[in-house]
Amino acid sequence: METLRTPDERFADVSDFPFEPHYLEIRDLRVHYVDEGPADADPVLLLHGEPTWSYLYRKMIPILTAAGQRAVAPDLIGFGRSDKLARREDYSYQLHVDVIAAFIEALDLERITLVGQDWGGLIGLRVAAEHPERFARIVAANTFLPTGDMRPSEAFLRWREYSQSVESFHAGGIVKGGCRTELAAATIAAYNAPFPDESFKAGARAFPMLVPTRPDDPASDANRLAWEVLFRWEKPFLTAFSDGDPVTRGGDSVFQAVVPGAKGQPHTTIIGAGHFLQEDKGEELAAVIVDFIERTQESSNG
Secondary structure (H helix, E strand, C coil), rough: EEEEECCCHHHHHCCCCCCCCEEEEEECEEEEEEEEECCCCEEEEEEECCCCCCCHHHHHHHHHHHHHEEEEECCCCCCCCCCCCCCCCCCCCHHCCCHHHHHHHHHHCCEEEEEEEEHHHHHHHHHHHHHHHHHHEEEEEECCCCCCCCCCCHHHHHHHHHHCCCCCCCCCHCCCCCCCCCHHHHHHHHCCCCCCCCHHHHHHHHHHHHCCCCCCCCCHHHHHHHHHHCCCCCCCCEEEEEECCCCCCCCHHHHHHHCCCHCCCCEEECCCCCCCHHHHHHHHHHHHHHHHHHHHCCHHHC
16 A cells, blocks of 8 residues: 655644654554553543544643543544555545554553544444443544444535545635634644645545445444444443534434433533534533543443
């Protein structure tokens, strides 16, 4: 597989991201991650979606670490400072699941609090279902785990069509369009930083086509097996969706209805946020996560 690596100087002007970069080699690919807070604390694994990177969690990481948590935020392959595959056909749902599973194993993360938004949930929920012994609790935020057995939302189908047809895939503009608040020019530039030109955007272009939208999708069976685990998941499970995301709207009620660990939890709807609620209301989401961890610390020790 041909790989590309975004030059470090592309990130030199990202001024509001004061976290030391860390790297792991997984499957001959360099994976970048943020690792902040006490090394001996239980980790909060922050998984981003498309077309963002760990920068999406910059408002939340200081709040989590101030509460004594260890915040670990990797960049998915194809995004951020992580390596990018040059060919779209080299990306697969399974590749992303395998890389995050290997990342967790390499760092020997245990008693994880998973926070997954967008593709961070599609990947993270699969990994949690396949390696439940490493996870203590889950926070699902504007995400889902599709099997292709139900028709996708019209909002997703419009997004998928746009992602394949637009001549220039403007990551920062896409993030801006998925927020309810105005983004500063420097913030938009930070989301564009990983992509010097269109050749670096194969992963971003591929992602929408990797979402299972038909029952015989390559990832459908594995996602059905993951749902079987979630149907029996008794560890704490929290939904923290926004009120302004047409793509994932309603997904929170499904999780609440079928995941045993979701019963009795203080599920939250974050008001005034769009798809990228970490941008719109990152501080509020972080406070929800801290409260959830503290509420469930004792019950998850079992």
